[in-house]
Structure formats: C-alpha cells, structure tokens
Amino acid sequence: MKIWQVFLVLVLCFFFYLTAVFVKEANRTAEGGENPYSEQAAASAAAAGEDTAQGAEQEPAGPAAGSIAAWTENLNILWVILASFLVFFMQLGFMLVEAGFTRSKNVVNIAMKNIMDFAVGSIAFFAVGFGLMWGLDRCGFCGTRYFLPTSSDVSSVNAELGWTFFLFQTVFCATAATIVSGAMAERTKFTSYLIYSLVISAVIYPIFGAWTWGGGWLAKLGFHDFAGSTVVHSVGGWLALAGAVTLGPRVGKYSADGRVNAIPGHNILLGALGVLFLWFGWFGFNPGSTLSVTPQIGYIAVTTNLAAAAGAVAAMVLASVIYGSCDATMTLNGILAGLVAITAGCDVVSPLGSILIGGMAGCLVIAALLFIDRVLKIDDPVGAVSVHAVCGTFGTICVGLFAADGTGLFYGGGTKLLITQLIGAGTAFAWALGIGFVMFQIIRATVGLRVTRHEELRGLDIEEHGMQGYPNFDTWTTV
C-alpha cells in the first residue's frame, strides 16, 4: 500500500466519522431533542457563563438584557465579523506576494497552495484545532474539549461573540499556516504541503495558542501578545525556517563554488499588490483583536499604520544605502516587517513608539534577509523567515521595552515584562522549530517533501497541476 493511499484512507475515515456525527445529530433533532446549534442552546450556555477561557469580563448576553446592551453586543459582533473578513483578505495578500516574488512557471501551484491551506486548515481547525486551543481544562498542556464545536461550546468560550469568535480564530490560524508556503515555494510537493497545512492548523498553532491566548501557562506569566506577533507570525515563521532547511535551496540558487545567485520574481506588481492587501487586512488583524467596539480600535489602527509606514521608509532608505537604488522588494518586505513587529504591542505602545518599532523592524528585516540568504545559505524565496519569524520575535520583545502603560523598560516598568516576553518568544522558537523539523522530516521520509530536479526545472504548474499559469505568454525560458 502506497503512502498516499494511507492518507486517502485516513481522510475518508474522517469524513465517514463526520457523517456519523451528522446523522446522530440530525436524528436527535428529528426526535424532538434540542438542536445544539439553535439560538436557545447558545443563549443558555452563554447565560450559564461557565468558565470563559477568555478571562475578560462578560456583559449579560442575550437580547433580553436590555436594548443598549443588545446594541453593544450586536455592534461587537458586527465589528469582529468584519475584522474576520479583513483577516481572510490577507490570504489574497500572501498568495500574491508569493506568486509575484517567484517564477511564472509555478504560479498555479502557489495559488493552489494558498487556497488549499485555507480550505484544509478551516476543516482541521473546526474539527481539532479550536478544541486544542480554547478547551483548556485540567490538562494544562492543551485543550481537551470543544472538538467539532457546537453553539453551546463556542458560547462557553466567548459568550458574546460565539461563532463570530470562532471564525476570527479560524482566519488567524489560516494566517499562521499560509506564512510557511512562501519559504517553501517552487520546490515542495503539493500533497506534502497539504499534509503540513493539516498538521499546523490542527495541532502546532492551536497548542501554542492555548499556552498564550487560551489561558495556558504563558498567559499566566503575563506574556503580552496582543494580536499575534509570536502566536501567529513567529510560529509560522519558525516553521517556515524548518521547512526551508529541510527542503534545501532551489536548483540554481547556490552555485557549487559558493556563489549566491538571484532568482528574480516574475511580477513585482503582483507582489506589491499583495503587500497592500496585507496592509489592508492588518486593519482587521490588529484592531479586530479588541474583540469589541471601543475607542481603542482607532488607536490600534494608527499604531499599526505608523509601524508599516516606518518599516517601508526605513527599509527603502537602508536598501538605497546598501544597493544604490530604492529596491522595491526590500521596501515591500520592510512594510510587512513593520506590520509583523507592531502586532504584539499595538495596543500598548505609543504612536512614536510604533514608528520606532516599525523603523527598526524595517532595517532588521534587510539584515535578516542578507544573513539568511548569504551566510546561512537558506533559500527563502519571499523572505518569510526574516519577515515573520525574526520581526515577530523582535516585535514581541519590543513590547517589554516600549509598553507605554508603565510596564515597559523605557517607561520605568523594569525588566519583568521584558523577561516574560523573552520567555514567550523563546518558547515559540523552540516549539515551532522543534516540532517543525520533526514533522518535515517525517513527511520527507514517508511521502517525500521535494519534487524531482526535472519537475522543479520544468515548473510545478505543468508537473503537479497539468497546466500553465500563463499559457498565452512567452514564458519558455526558465532561469
């Protein structure tokens, strides 16, 4: 039995299981039992208000609690669901950045990877991930309940937002998953990538999320990661590093004599469009993480925007100093670096602080790109490791320095928060890189991680998907 047949059988078993659950549920409702997805089920669970893993104070929910409260609640739901849609939009950004920064012979593969990791991840997060992340019980390591959640389950996690909260968590998980795609572009087997995206969405991201946002041990230490510099971006970034190292560089990236070759992307405009989409989506990613309509939304949007702008300016200036030209791809990476770095502290740093963090991240990303590309000789086509892992870690540590609520080192808060932030960032590094290596090695040993040299040279579009991205254009010659 071939290994892909084993996976096919596993997937089929999973769908049979889902069907069985579905039939049971339908029968129960038909026999007059309570529908677990009805409004009443959600409301009763919310009213019971049992252990909200959120830890935040909860208003009495339900329309009966008075019209003002109902208005507030509905506004909160509206804001968070809109923010979820914005975060979903970041998927487009990731896809375009990756497609634009790589060669035209692989665009179909890149589109498919970015679409399918969201599709696979959504189901995996619903089935397993959400429970692992938000169902913390006596077992302190990870959640043990709320798998295949019902309305009452999601209401127990967040009484006010319910399914809206679930969707918000899903798109965050998908963001972490899709980061890895860029670092592994142009040489990864498609099926192996699907297996990877299943594992990160079902296990790797949710477990780290449980430690931080789900009320686990890092949360108890006082680790501050507002919207996910560490939880989303560093975890994705370190996994990307594990993937890129396990895969090895693309054919032609490093010559035998040690020379580093450039493999230019095929459409910088697409890459720029993707970065702007990401910038746009980040206005849902950070301000949406308030999970409620407060004046803080505007404040967070401003710090987010300033950091992105500072990242762009800093990266462009530094690139023009180093290369003598305003390098577009470096500037675009600088924008993303600023955004990733501000994500952890966007609610506590001052606007001036956000400019400093974004600017330093813009410089740091170029240094990291050069270091990873030239010194470590790790081939990361879009700079995912530099942007997400390095700047995510940097931004997380910066909270300990720049937190303007009096806990940051520069604001007289001492080193307590700084040390906690270092512990959190270090944990993400160890967890994601460690489990990433194990996972990719297992995938490599079983289904295989990399396409053959011939397939890579001809392009994954033809070899993996049987079609070309640009059939009517002159795209014969491949560098």
Next chain:
Amino acid sequence: MKLIIAYIQPETLNDVKQALLKENIAKLSVVNALGCGHQLGYTEQYRGVVSEVNLLKKVRLEIAVNDDYLDRTIDTLIRVARSGHIGDGKIFVVDLLECIRIRTGERGKEAIG
C-alpha cells in the same frame, strides 16, 4: 565559420549556458520557439478537458563559431542537453558566409571572436 542552431528543452537552458561558458563559448542568442518533433506534442488538462498540445515550447540557440570551436560546442550541447528521452532536441550546423561586428567593422574570424 559555422552557425550552430540548436533546439533544446527550455529547462536545460541554464545548465547549457553555464557549460558553454566554461568552454569559453560566451556569445550566443536565445530565442523562444514552438516546434514539433518525434514527440508529436503532449496532452494538457484544462478544467477536466484534455487538450492536445501539438507544438511544444523549445528554446533555439544560435551560436556562431570558428571552425576550431565547432566540435567543442556540439559536444557540450549534447552532453548537457541530453536527458535520453524523446524531445531532447536537435542541432543544425550551417556554413556561415560572413560575420561582421557592427561597432568596429571587423569581419570574419575576429568578428566572431
């Protein structure tokens, strides 16, 4: 003086170029080409429909060489561009009547240089 016209698989272009450079053959033109040989095309799938692609994408190299470079160039091309499968391509060699470098007006051997 000879003109070597070689049709090769696009994905071998980079390796061929590097190998030629090592043999000190640095001057070449590359043209995208469509063609059909013994392969008679291949099939592509688009939205479930199989389409016959009769003309294949190839790369055409044009290399003008002096006679003493001829064998070396051909050997290199065969060595690097050969995969052993149908579709590896063909090499044509034709006599070159004249070669003139526009910048200096040099002719013949020097112009090929």
